[in-house]
Amino acid sequence: FLNLRKKSNFNPPFNESSWEDLVDRVETVQKLKNGKILVKLHWKNGQQSTHDNVVVHQKCPLHIIRFYEDHLSFQEE
């Protein structure tokens, strides 16, 4: 988890209102002990970056929805 510290020179385009066409997929979703949820994105330009889930909700909601729907499991009550 420490490799997150290795700062790459990739700067996600925060000025863009939507990342839907720039992101290829959500790679992982991870929960921290403090309750935060971090989302790792794989960009079409080959870069990767990690963000708070609320950022991803705003910038590319369809990608995180697709990730969740790829991991759906229905359990008998």
Add this chain to the structure above:
Amino acid sequence: FLNLRKKSNFNPPFNESSWEDLVDRVETVQKLKNGKILVKLHWKNGQQSTHDNVVVHQKCPLHIIRFYEDHLSFQEE
């Protein structure tokens, strides 16, 4: 599946670009045998309606993301 065709007089506002402020919550998500995912919405006006997931993706993505994030299961590290 056919008995799902039973309609009420409620007409969801398709002309509205976003339902985020009109919907109270996603009640449930279920998958049909053919693989289609259906989402049941509770509206702030007390109505209920069910839609294909792609409709909810477009009209109120934050609601369905919240529902999914309330049902996450993690691989302990």
Add this chain to the structure above:
Amino acid sequence: MPKAVGFVKKVVIPKKPLDVLLPFYDSDETTVEKVLKEDENLLYVTFLAGLEASLRKKDIYLYKNGEICYQKYLKRKRRVIDDDSDYDADR
């Protein structure tokens, strides 16, 4: 950086009898009107209900008119390609 709990493995949803989905479901909402464009995995479509959405190619058969509209789209695409090659040949 706080320690991690773990990576998402599944989104676990309680299975319910399908009549929980009533009282109102109208599958006509997602009758495909037109396929606008495609990329590697997705089709961008408009539905009769006046909604634009992206669908997975493998799911297009789930939607009324989906297959037919996709075939029409491919035919249009081929015709454009043929016209372009005729244009190149003429020059």
